Amino acid sequence: MAVKIRLARMGSKKKPFYRIVAADSESPRDGKFLDILGYYDPMKEPATVNMHEEKVTYWLEKGARFTESAGVLLKKHGLLNAKPVAN
16 A cells, blocks of 8 residues: 555635645545645635644655645645655
8 A cells, every 4th residue: 555645625615725644545635544644724824734743754754655735835844855756
């Protein structure tokens, strides 16, 4: 099972809110996930990002990869030194 750190869309129409989750790479975007790592709210000014650093570090040490959009948020939060990994 390959684990990816990615965004899961929440919220209502025209008011997106995202959870940053660790999920099996084959599960759907808003489907089953393994762990909630934080959240991202782009609708606030400035955009709000909150992450559980211990959980993110745990999953990265376990070999989890991340999507491009999640990688940008991880890098801005100071949890990454590498470039995002492609599919």
